Amino acid sequence: MKVLWSWLLELCDLDRQPTVEEGAKALTRGGLEIEGMTNLGGGFSGVVVAEVVGKQPHPQADKLTLVDVITEKGGAATQVVCGAPNVPEPGRKVLWAQIGATLPGGLTLAAKPVKGIVSPGMLCAEDELGLGTDHAGIIVLPEDDRTALGAPAQQALGLDDWMLEINAPANRGDVLGHLGVARELCAVLRGKLVPPDLDLAEYVDRGGPAVEIAIANSESCPRYSARFLTGIRIGPSPARIAQRLKGVGVRPISNIVDVTNYVMFELGQPLHAFDADTLTTGVVRISHASDGERFVTLDGVERSLVKGDLMIRDGQTGIALAGVMGGRDTEVTDKTTRVLLESASFAPVLIRRTARRLALHSEASLRFGRGVDPELAAMASARAARLMCQLGGARVQGELFDAYPGKQSPVSISVRMPRVRMVAGVPLDAATCSDALSRLQFTVTGTGDVLDVTPPSARADVSREVDVIEEVLRIVGYEHVPSTVPVLRQPPGVRPRDRGDAARIALAAAGLSEAITYGFQSAERGAALGLAGSDRRSQPITVKNPMSQDQAVMRTSLLPNLLAAVARNASHGRHDVSIAEVGNVFLRRGEGVAEREIHQLADEPIWAACVLAGDRPAQLGPSGAWDVFDAKSFAQVAIRAVAGDVEIKTRATQSVPYLHPGVAGELSVGGNVVGWFGEVHPAVRKRLGVEARVFAFDLDLTKLPLAEPAQMRAIPRFPGSARDVSLLLAESIPAGRVEEVIAAVGEKLVTAVRLLEDYRDAKLGDGMKSMLWSILYRSPERTLTDAEVDKAHEGIVARLVENLPAHRR
Amino acid sequence: MDLSAQLDAIETEATAAIAAAASEQDARALHAKYKSELATAMKAMGKLPPGERPAMGQRANKAKDALEKAFEGYLGGLREAAEAADLARVVDVTLPARPAPRGHLHLLTQVRLEAVQIFSELGFVVADGPQIETDWHTFEALAIPRDHPARDMQDTFYLSDEIVLRTHTSPVQVRTMLTQAPPIRIVAPGHVYRRDDDPTHSPMFTQIEGLAVDEGISFADLKGVLIHFVSRFFQKDLTVRLRPSYFPFVEPGAEVDMQCSFCGGSGCRLCKGTGWVEIGGAGVVDPDVFAHCKIDSEKYTGFAFGMGLERMAMLRHGVNDIKFYYEGDVRFLEQF
Numbered sequence A: 001m002k003v004l005w006s007w008l009l010e011l012c013d014l015d016r017q018p019t020v021e022e023g024a025k026a027l028t029r030g031g032l033e034i035e036g037m038t039n040l041g042g043g044f045s046g047v048v049v050a051e052v053v054g055k056q057p058h059p060q061a062d063k064l065t066l067v068d069v070i071t072e073k074g075g076a077a078t079q080v081v082c083g084a085p086n087v088p089e090p091g092r093k094v095l096w097a098q099i100g101a102t103l104p105g106g107l108t109l110a111a112k113p114v115k116g117i118v119s120p121g122m123l124c125a126e127d128e129l130g131l132g133t134d135h136a137g138i139i140v141l142p143e144d145d146r147t148a149l150g151a152p153a154q155q156a157l158g159l160d161d162w163m164l165e166i167n168a169p170a171n172r173g174d175v176l177g178h179l180g181v182a183r184e185l186c187a188v189l190r191g192k193l194v195p196p197d198l199d200l201a202e203y204v205d206r207g208g209p210a211v212e213i214a215i216a217n218s219e220s221c222p223r224y225s226a227r228f229l230t231g232i233r234i235g236p237s238p239a240r241i242a243q244r245l246k247g248v249g250v251r252p253i254s255n256i257v258d259v260t261n262y263v264m265f266e267l268g269q270p271l272h273a274f275d276a277d278t279l280t281t282g283v284v285r286i287s288h289a290s291d292g293e294r295f296v297t298l299d300g301v302e303r304s305l306v307k308g309d310l311m312i313r314d315g316q317t318g319i320a321l322a323g324v325m326g327g328r329d330t331e332v333t334d335k336t337t338r339v340l341l342e343s344a345s346f347a348p349v350l351i352r353r354t355a356r357r358l359a360l361h362s363e364a365s366l367r368f369g370r371g372v373d374p375e376l377a378a379m380a381s382a383r384a385a386r387l388m389c390q391l392g393g394a395r396v397q398g399e400l401f402d403a404y405p406g407k408q409s410p411v412s413i414s415v416r417m418p419r420v421r422m423v424a425g426v427p428l429d430a431a432t433c434s435d436a437l438s439r440l441q442f443t444v445t446g447t448g449d450v451l452d453v454t455p456p457s458a459r460a461d462v463s464r465e466v467d468v469i470e471e472v473l474r475i476v477g478y479e480h481v482p483s484t485v486p487v488l489r490q491p492p493g494v495r496p497r498d499r500g501d502a503a504r505i506a507l508a509a510a511g512l513s514e515a516i517t518y519g520f521q522s523a524e525r526g527a528a529l530g531l532a533g534s535d536r537r538s539q540p541i542t543v544k545n546p547m548s549q550d551q552a553v554m555r556t557s558l559l560p561n562l563l564a565a566v567a568r569n570a571s572h573g574r575h576d577v578s579i580a581e582v583g584n585v586f587l588r589r590g591e592g593v594a595e596r597e598i599h600q601l602a603d604e605p606i607w608a609a610c611v612l613a614g615d616r617p618a619q620l621g622p623s624g625a626w627d628v629f630d631a632k633s634f635a636q637v638a639i640r641a642v643a644g645d646v647e648i649k650t651r652a653t654q655s656v657p658y659l660h661p662g663v664a665g666e667l668s669v670g671g672n673v674v675g676w677f678g679e680v681h682p683a684v685r686k687r688l689g690v691e692a693r694v695f696a697f698d699l700d701l702t703k704l705p706l707a708e709p710a711q712m713r714a715i716p717r718f719p720g721s722a723r724d725v726s727l728l729l730a731e732s733i734p735a736g737r738v739e740e741v742i743a744a745v746g747e748k749l750v751t752a753v754r755l756l757e758d759y760r761d762a763k764l765g766d767g768m769k770s771m772l773w774s775i776l777y778r779s780p781e782r783t784l785t786d787a788e789v790d791k792a793h794e795g796i797v798a799r800l801v802e803n804l805p806a807h808r809r
Numbered sequence B: 001m002d003l004s005a006q007l008d009a010i011e012t013e014a015t016a017a018i019a020a021a022a023s024e025q026d027a028r029a030l031h032a033k034y035k036s037e038l039a040t041a042m043k044a045m046g047k048l049p050p051g052e053r054p055a056m057g058q059r060a061n062k063a064k065d066a067l068e069k070a071f072e073g074y075l076g077g078l079r080e081a082a083e084a085a086d087l088a089r090v091v092d093v094t095l096p097a098r099p100a101p102r103g104h105l106h107l108l109t110q111v112r113l114e115a116v117q118i119f120s121e122l123g124f125v126v127a128d129g130p131q132i133e134t135d136w137h138t139f140e141a142l143a144i145p146r147d148h149p150a151r152d153m154q155d156t157f158y159l160s161d162e163i164v165l166r167t168h169t170s171p172v173q174v175r176t177m178l179t180q181a182p183p184i185r186i187v188a189p190g191h192v193y194r195r196d197d198d199p200t201h202s203p204m205f206t207q208i209e210g211l212a213v214d215e216g217i218s219f220a221d222l223k224g225v226l227i228h229f230v231s232r233f234f235q236k237d238l239t240v241r242l243r244p245s246y247f248p249f250v251e252p253g254a255e256v257d258m259q260c261s262f263c264g265g266s267g268c269r270l271c272k273g274t275g276w277v278e279i280g281g282a283g284v285v286d287p288d289v290f291a292h293c294k295i296d297s298e299k300y301t302g303f304a305f306g307m308g309l310e311r312m313a314m315l316r317h318g319v320n321d322i323k324f325y326y327e328g329d330v331r332f333l334e335q336f
């Protein structure tokens, strides 16, 4: 909402005129945030009001005029060269940009010869001052202009003013006009509101046509008023009105239309003027549209309406889309001489819905959508009528036809002082509250522990005790609220450990950098993993109204965004990347949920994933590339951070489509598959723009048990004995299988099993490899004898040879 | 040769030989050899008259001691030489360090954990809720019905007519109040989504929500908690300014400004010369919200606040574009 400082001051009676900065501060303190302040005349300087005292043609150029101007009655004249065709006769005032003046665009004027005659500056046209596009001639001030000679041009143009951009709260329709903002300013600064002049006595002609107003539904339209104005002469508005409208961002059109806008900005009441000669029935009907009804709005567009839209009708014919836009056929034109002036109030919800559905957001629909005080209608009608008479030569014909079926009796709100003090935490007394509320034009009765408060009709947002408490507090000033700390009456209680944070902290400690990426992504990126249709992750939840295709679907895996980050880092030369993300992915709940509706909320399991590209951090020179065992190690770090010292089983897998079929492992804990690690499938990473190999893991942390507190195990008191065994076996037998066979023996003395060597050589025979394993034997009760250890070891070796199978070397 | 002369000879020969040994191994061999020679010589002791035995015994022990001393001396010399050699080593300590694993928690994670820690000192515990939320929890229960103009304040991503990406963490308030009786004191950090994208707005960002509900909770309590938070977070005595504002789910409602942490309030570019920077919204829980959550608003009052973690991190760490948080650019991630 744009307001002009001069306009606000006009509506306030203040002891001392505040500066615009003081005013802005006062409004902010009261709760109207000032988003911006613009000096309307800030675009130029050094331009003054000058009077033409003589003119003669330039001796060397037909189109140039030598103009004598003065900036002081009786002062010496200065000769300025001017190229405009409209140099006025002596006595009229023009705007003279003197030497040193700066103009919009940063131009500074210097004396320069024009066809041999040096001109001390220039006389300005509209476009040169950034006021418009008109360059047909210089600005000539109206004959009755009263600005002093030599005064800054801003004064004559109504530009010595500030425009304040106010962020009006969504519940405060009342501050969408200067009057409402002035009410706030007066409340904070203890001023008195000065309502604009509404007196019509000298403009009214009795008699004339009547109009019947028929409101079908008083909830949709609590009030509708209309009056006739006749004898109108359509023409441009005077500069003062036009300048104010421009100042608040509205293009002046003609005196009648401008008045409706002017009063809307002044009082907050949108108005509409119909050309009365286009109306035929004498009945204005306010009723809902029927589905499919068609109506041509004044922008010439034919609209298709629905039942929720509210129509203004001349008899049965639609003439306006209530509160949103007028109709083409009843629009005020150059030829209009009689208007029917509408001043009404409509249900905010209806106006918002219609404006949103048709994308017709106007100054009127903005205000009706926030709620316009029905009490304003008559006042605004009188104000506009008076201005139309003054500016457009109109006469008011007859009375105001006013249907007001939705009149509300004022509400009285009981406000309990102890409650006020409790909610505010401030020891306020009844007198302070009454004072604050009276300044806002609330009516207050009672002085004891209960006040009866009636807000002004404009303040429909205040209906409850707590609303009144806020009004009191904001006028008293939030800065007078002390700061206290609430007493804790009960211990905060327990909360389970956070899986995500446990993994984040462990992965960072292990050397990975944590990334956080968006919860949504493009459909292509989501599909890049090549997941099978049977996989829940292949059916992402779609966003109905993304701003761009990058927000089309919710992520079902952390990997696509992480791989895209690898590509992004590579694109600016960073090829060594080791990052992890721990966050939610979003899965449709249950099988067979229809594509277009997610009736239930999604599942949001928390996953962890990492990507490793390029080399490990090195001390000197290259330290070697990341490989699959780094990915496996980080996966184990994440699992153990959440689940504690659990047994993690690894199995080779070819069934993860986004991992290399020969370099992929499945991780399980307690019999549940919790995730995968491996080399990212070359085709997948290429789809995401990654050239080099990437190793990765991804884990569903919600599938992990939460670690119980670790329990201390006895420190071994007796030494253990290690025995090695070297095996010759088929390359296809994985190390994990050897561990399984050893575990299956169930030998209690086995304390640790380590693979010391995994050796492959053609000399070992086709498809064969050699492995050197070391097994540690220990008893918690005594030192084992060699014979006992040998016996246990031989038993295990025999099982390995038989079950793998393998040869002992 | 009598036994005494024999012992003298062994002693002299042994000490000289051990001192001249070429290696520790030779010295050990010589030590063993003369030890055995001494032992052989000692066997002759039994043939001596009993009166001479004690004196000869002493003489033999002296030879033995000399042998051991020579051997120990030799070993000691070796140790000293080795220690000297070890101390003579010189390493170029200006070579780069071998990189220890050094990962980085995301700046937003660090800020979140710290914020949670600070609020926990005042008894707030973490609560959470889904990012994919119902329209009811996100709006209706928070006194923002479907046609309320405040819906325009938060441009919403819809997944279906009834399901949205939450636009704020406030639905966690609702979920908590529906499942837990007062007193309640929670903080809820989490990702939220709005249809907004420019240098200061990201379509996904992170909020931290706070809620306290109990008998006698006041607007003044809200102020105290916020002041504690900003002072601890910025490690400075900073004050907080509450400015009247409108959020449908709080009344009285406030915009929360804090004293500019950069200039201390004298005015700078960061605070646009005002000395204050906006960090969030807050207020006293609206009775309508209590009604939706089945909490007796006559008995209980509460306050709620919400802040953007990106903004807090930006103010403290000078991050000048919100997009850096979400791009996975290691040049950014590794700075914190």
Ligand SMILES: [Zn+2]
Pocket: B260, B261, B262, B263, B264, B265, B266, B267, B268, B269, B270, B271, B272, B273, B275, B276
């Ligand atoms: Zn500052």
